[in-house]
Amino acid sequence: MASPVAIAAQAGKLLRERALRPRLLAVRSQAGNLTPRRWLNLQEYQSKKLMSEHGVRVQRFFVANTAKEALEAAKRLNAKEIVLKAQILAGGRGKGIFNSGLKGGVHLTKDPKVVGQLAQQMIGYNLATKQTPKEGVKVNKVMVAEALDISRETYLAILMDRSHNGPVIVGSPQGGVDIEEVAASSPELIFKEQIDIFEGIKDSQAQRMAENLGFLGSLKNQAADQIKKLYHLFLKIDATQVEVNPFGETPEGQVVCFDAKINFDDNAEFRQKDIFAMDDKSENEPIENEAARYDLKYIGLDGNIACFVNGAGLAMATCDIIFLNGGKPANFLDLGGGVKEAQVYQAFKLLTSDPKVEAILVNIFGGIVNCAIIANGITRACRELELKVPLVVRLEGTNVQEAQNILRNSGLPITSAVDLEDAAKKAVASVAKK
Ligand code: GDP
Ligand code: MN
Numbered sequence: 001m002a003s004p005v006a007i008a009a010q011a012g013k014l015l016r017e018r019a020l021r022p023r024l025l026a027v028r029s030q031a032g033n034l035t036p037r038r039w040l041n042l043q044e045y046q047s048k049k050l051m052s053e054h055g056v057r058v059q060r061f062f063v064a065n066t067a068k069e070a071l072e073a074a075k076r077l078n079a080k081e082i083v084l085k086a087q088i089l090a091g092g093r094g095k096g097i098f099n100s101g102l103k104g105g106v107h108l109t110k111d112p113k114v115v116g117q118l119a120q121q122m123i124g125y126n127l128a129t130k131q132t133p134k135e136g137v138k139v140n141k142v143m144v145a146e147a148l149d150i151s152r153e154t155y156l157a158i159l160m161d162r163s164h165n166g167p168v169i170v171g172s173p174q175g176g177v178d179i180e181e182v183a184a185s186s187p188e189l190i191f192k193e194q195i196d197i198f199e200g201i202k203d204s205q206a207q208r209m210a211e212n213l214g215f216l217g218s219l220k221n222q223a224a225d226q227i228k229k230l231y232h233l234f235l236k237i238d239a240t241q242v243e244v245n246p247f248g249e250t251p252e253g254q255v256v257c258f259d260a261k262i263n264f265d266d267n268a269e270f271r272q273k274d275i276f277a278m279d280d281k282s283e284n285e286p287i288e289n290e291a292a293r294y295d296l297k298y299i300g301l302d303g304n305i306a307c308f309v310n311g312a313g314l315a316m317a318t319c320d321i322i323f324l325n326g327g328k329p330a331n332f333l334d335l336g337g338g339v340k341e342a343q344v345y346q347a348f349k350l351l352t353s354d355p356k357v358e359a360i361l362v363n364i365f366g367g368i369v370n371c372a373i374i375a376n377g378i379t380r381a382c383r384e385l386e387l388k389v390p391l392v393v394r395l396e397g398t399n400v401q402e403a404q405n406i407l408r409n410s411g412l413p414i415t416s417a418v419d420l421e422d423a424a425k426k427a428v429a430s431v432a433k434k
Helices: 004-018 021-029 044-053 067-077 112-120 179-185 203-212 218-236 266-271 286-293 312-324 341-353 371-384 400-409 420-432
Strands: 061-064 082-086 106-109 126-128 142-146 152-161 166-172 191-194 239-249 255-257 261-264 297-300 305-309 329-334 359-366 391-397 414-416
Touching (some): 044 061, 044 218, 082 112, 112 142, 152 179, 166 218, 191 203, 203 218, 218 239, 286 297, 286 341, 305 312, 305 341, 305 420, 312 359, 312 420, 329 341, 341 359, 341 371, 359 371, 359 420, 371 391, 371 414, 400 414
Parallel strands (some): 391 414
Antiparallel strands (some): 061 142, 082 106, 152 166, 152 239, 166 191, 297 329
16 A cells, blocks of 8 residues: 555645656557647636536636736625635645736735736736746636635545555645645645545545544534535546645635646546536647647657657657656657658757757658658758757668768768667767766
8 A cells, every 4th residue: 555645745746747647648649640638637717616516615706817807806706805816727826926026826805906906917927836837837817716714724635546446535634735745744644545436435434534634523524525525526527636725614614625626537538528628728838839830749748858750659669768768858849741851940949949958869760751851951950050959860761871971971960879779878878968
């Protein structure tokens, strides 16, 4: 059995892993069609709508696309206090910072006018948090909700856990803050309930979790009821994770889900059409769209070796062999068939525009693609873009002899590789040297 620490860490880390895995899986599952594709992601307001439809208690809210809409929403809510929340897919918004200068992606105020002013400094600006890239993520929408007083913040997550072959509920009376910190410093404050997916959640399990979370008296039954409803939602919508942090209590004696992050099982798309139709693609990287303009297919990853390949099969093989040699791909750019020299140039431009990239690995098998065209494109790009990172090239197939002559006679510092293994080793070594 995994330790509670491991499970809790997993609850928090899933989000970040998800940034890598789905893309790789997308490459694997779409051989021959390297369309950039991410797992379904919902914003908080969308997740909360699903929750409220399933009897889970969330605050009243509206969604706004402009500061004016936010102001109107705040007036319409007619609440004692309002909480304004930037909608991005990453967590840690409360402690985030906008490139407008505004601090905090979550704000409480009693004045609707202030909601308008704050929204003005959120919408259209980037919000950077612990879980976003350094430059942050652009905010397109804000959630305007009725604020409630919180007397206690706990943590609750339901996740599909591989090591348990089923759902596990993870909770901590110490919520609101970074759960990984709690797991590291006070593992005894992380509780879990393993659910038998055939038997479903037992009353005793929901009650025990509610008690472990520190809910007392009538609040205990209420919390247990909310936990059961969250579990039913988890199953019904084919989620792999439902995370509520904080799962809080109010001085008036209500248990409320103040935040929500849901991840979904991509294989369930066929029976979750309504949910998948809500997919928020607004956070796709601009580079993906730019690549599409030149008929190139781009998939961004987290490493530092850019991969220029043709075909999804070769992309996967390249990825595996880079990992095997201790490196990490920064991205894939798939050239496809019928390539023109200008596309090769554009491809290099895109790859080098990514500051993560510390080396480029070209791995092209020329079947339909003529290697000489690739070689010409590469040498032109190297000269015009004044390439500053090491370039390792492995070409094979049609016209490869001529291609190698072009590269060799170019006088450019291009490292040739005899095969894929050799190419991966040289690319990894060139990065390690830095
Ligand atoms: P996150 O930082 O992205 O996880 O965003 P959250 O939705 O969890 O909000 C951050 C923090 O703001 C929470 O941990 C709460 O302490 C606080 N917060 C959010 N909503 C409310 C609210 O309605 N009332 C009060 N008093 N605090 C809130
Ligand atoms: Mn939160």
